[in-house]
Amino acid sequence: MDNAIAVAPDTHAEDHHHAALPQLRHHFETEEQQREAGTFGMWLFLLTEIMFFGGMFFAYLLYRNWYYDAFVVASNQLSIPLGGTNTAVLITSGFFMALGVWAAEVRKKGLLVLFLVLTIAFGAVFLGIKYVEYHEKWEKHHVPGASYDIKEFVNPHAYGLNEKPLPPDMAQKTQIFFSLYFAMTGMHALHMIIGIGLLFWLLARAQRGDFSSGYVAPIENFGLYWHFVDIVWLFLFPLLYLINRHPV
Amino acid sequence: MSEHIHDPANITNPEHADHHIVSPLQYTYVFVALLVGTILTVVAAKIELGIFNPIVALAIACTKAVIVILFFMHVYYQSKLIKLTVASGFLTFLVLVTLALSDYMSRAWGLW
Known part of the structure; x- marks a missing residue:
């Protein structure tokens, strides 16, 4: 037996019959193998997302150390009630997504549809609150660019703010904070908008019964994406909203 | 040859983890833990801890992220391959x- 591959009799094909199920495509041996391959692939994609957001987190880390005073006053412009509510809203959305995965696993179509709708609803509430926050920044000219206004940072007491007045050059550095704020929360919001789009597609398929007979992978892998977007926010909230909330 | 099972398609891989279904009750525990963590991080930010403020904030955020990864994302129940990939x-x-960071800290003199 010098060539095992050539000599070994191929009894495999007769051993079992490959049914044409979406959870067991013909190029996989077992459902477990297909599932693990899918999970592995999804995680590889999420690792690229870590690197994508990671670059912005690094820029934040660097500039926060360089222009700490500007970061503190700019961060205090953000609303803890709105940001905190949004954190809870996003966690709730993720909770319903997790329940959706469970509903698909135990093949309850009605519950799956309900949980997907709730996931979408809470995701939409998050984006709504985000819009309110963005709008306020727009009105106060705190969007970086030509019409950016540093008056509240140079002369905070005139605007009822209990902050240390910044020299104009440091006050200009608040633009860096807001650039990172809009870049990071904006990319996060874009991920949520894409996610909600995908959720509507999954909802239509769930309604059709695609995920109620043992084929859970699309729900499960989308869940991974949705939870990943949650995790990004779990870091964004303390880093952007809570830099220095304990003025001495 | 006799010692090894002829299994080129890796069907009998002992590393394959069974499809574990996490119960809604477990998800509820995780959900409550995450909400508590959110309240904690706001409370901790209001207390003057000096240099430890960002450290506490990141510690809470990392704990929450690990909980999400292990249970909402099922990594706790996955094979070693998936665990290693995530880590x-x-x-x-x-x-x-x-x-x-070490590059910036060793070059941009005056800003650190």
Whole structure:
């Protein structure tokens, strides 16, 4: 037996019959193998997302150390009630997504549809609150660019703010904070908008019964994406909203 | 040859993890833990801890992230391959941050 591959009799094909199920495509041996391959692939994609957001987190880390005073006053412009509510809203959305995965696993179509709708609803509430926050920044000219206004940072007491007045050059550095704020929360919001789009597609398929007979992978892998977007926010909230909330 | 099972398609891989279904009750525990963590992080930010403020904030955020990854994302119940993949991604990120930060700290004199 010098060539095992050539000599070994191929009894495999007769051993079992490959049914044409979406959870067991013909190029996989077992459902477990297909599932693990899918999970592995999804995680590889999420690792690229870590690197994508990671670059912005690094820029934040660097500039926060360089222009700490500007970061503190700019961060205090953000609303803890709105940001905190949004954190809870996003966690709730993720909770319903997790329940959706469970509903698909135990093949309850009605519950799956309900949980997907709730996931979408809470995701939409998050984006709504985000819009309110963005709008306020727009009105106060705190969007970086030509019409950016540093008056509240140079002369905070005139605007009822209990902050240390910044020299104009440091006050200009608040633009860096807001650039990172809009870049990071904006990319996060874009991920949520894409996610909600995908959720509507999954909802239509769930309604059709695609995920109620043992084929859970699309729900499960989308869940991974949705939870990943949650995790990004779990870091964004303390880093952007809570830099220095304990003025001495 | 006799010692090894002829299994080129890796069907009998003992590393394959069974499809574990996490119960709604477990998800509820995770959900409550995350909400408590959110309240904690706001409370901790209001207390003057000096240099420890960002450390506490990041510690709470990391704890929440690990809970999400292990249970909402089922990594706790996955095979070693998946666990290693996830861990390697975060490790690589930390390596890149460390290298980039040491580069900045050794060049941009005056700003540190």
